[in-house]
Amino acid sequence: MIDLAVEGRRLVDFARASYVEGLGFGWLDGSGRTDPDRAVHLWVTCRMVHVFSLAALQGDADAARLARGGVRALTDGPLRDRGPGGWLSSVDLRGRPVGTGKQAYDHAFVLLAASSAVAAGTEGADELLARSWQTFERHFLDGAGLVIDSYPRDLGEPEPYRGANSSMHTVEALLAVAEVTGDRGRREAALAIARHLVGFAGDFGHRLPEHFDPHWTPLPDYHRDRPDDAFRPFGWTPGHSLEWARLLLQLEAAGEAPEPWLLPTARDLFEVGVRHGWEADGAPGFCYTVDWQDRPVVRRRMHWVHAEAVAAAAALHARTGEERYAEHARRWWAFVEDVLVDREGGSWHHELDADNRPTAVTWSGKPDVYHAYQATLLARLDPLRGLAAQLR
Known part of the structure; x- marks a missing residue:
């Protein structure tokens, strides 16, 4: 079994070189x-601030500096856009804007980073x-x-699209802010978003639709012609079902009078995500996406899906005491150790092909350690x- 404390320190050590003075954290x-050749991205910078804040809370002085x-x-x-407000999605290594849109996904990570840094x-x-x-x-x-996904730089007319991914990370961020500041209103705001989004799963056999129009009508065929889009892929994403399962349990634990739907919904999302994601094509690992007939679409294995899988299994085991969840976690940690952990290059391979060999179709390199590092702590x-x- 992988030594999670050692692995966490190894991940933080790998990430230290990403700091770019005055800009944030590079790719x-x-x-x-x-x-x-890669820009400094807002979401990467915020994830790294979050990670180094967690490491600082464990006594790492250099992480505190970062x-x-x-x-x-x-x-x-x-990255801060002083004119219109908010933050740009990316700048180049000279500080010039590259991505000028304003994304809820990115801004949720600003909230998460700030709350961890406050702690x-x-x-x-x-x-x-x-x-x-x-x-x-x-x-x-x-x-x-509810979450509005994106705007142009001037924060004028929003894009006519709504997405589950930005909403999920908003729930994560609001929960973190609530716990760090004691503001229970943020937890209630997170609960309302989760209730709305997860409510759609019942109409899809506990599969979560990812894409919606501005009126929150599901768009199950969205990007059918671009199935492996990096942020908005076609079909449904088992890894997000696992991530939502953990967040629902965290919402339950944070409530004074927990709503009774949270635990059974977390179970359902987990079970369906595992049933149709793990070894969906006959080989070990979680496929990235599947279609609405539960056939694998993108068969590549993303490291973040496996990190969220072990975290969700740990949460369900902690909540229920059922050994089957611990068995899942052990199996998936073994997969992580055997296939994803890169002992030579450092960190984890971010993407594997269908034969579990390192590839870089969706991402190049290893841009951040957020999912992997969180998994070592949540376990x-x-x-x-x-x-x-809790580290504070």
Whole structure:
């Protein structure tokens, strides 16, 4: 069995080289060097601030330094768009805008990063959290408290698309903010989003639709012609079902009067995700996406899916005490150790082909350690609570 404490430190060590002074955190290549041909992305920068804040809470002084640098970059660097407001999706290594859209997905990670940095006592984190919440509440939540996916740079007319992925990470971020600040309203906001999104699964046999029109009508054929789109693939994504299962259990644990639907829904999402994701094509590993007849579409294995699988299994085992969930976790950790962990290059292989060999079709390199590092902590700590709050 993999030593999770050692593995967590190894992941943090790999990630240290990603820091780019004044900009944030760059895109790491397969050997852990910043790729000069890739932009500095907001979501990568925020995930790294989150990771280094968690490491700082465990006494890593250098991680605390990196978290401070990341908070400064998010507050004063070129990713922050001072004119229209909010944050740009990416800038090049000279600080010039590359991706000028404003994404709810990215801004949810600003919230997560800020809340973890607050927990770590990072200078400037309180200001960052206040500003990021003001931006998110004003632009990315509609009158019903649901997530608006994206805007052009001027934050004018939003894109006529709604997505489950940005909503899921908003739930994650709001839970983290609630635990760190004690603001229970954020937990209730997260619960409302989860109730709305997960409610669609009942009409699809506990499969979660990913794509919607502006009125939240599911679009099951969305991107059928681009099935392996990096952020909006066709079909449904077993890994997201597993991730939602854990978040529902965290919502339940955070509530004073938990709603009775949360545990059975988490079970259903987990069971269907495992049944149609794990070894769906006959080989070990989780397929990335499947269609609505549960046939594999993108057979490549993403490292983040396996990280979320072990975390969801740990959460269900902690909540129910049922040994079958622990058995799942052991099996999947063995797969991670045997196939995903890269002992030579560092970190985990981010993508495998259908024969479980490293590939780079969707992503190049190993841009961040967020999913993997969280998995090592959730397996060792309480998987029903936020990491920053309990480490603090």
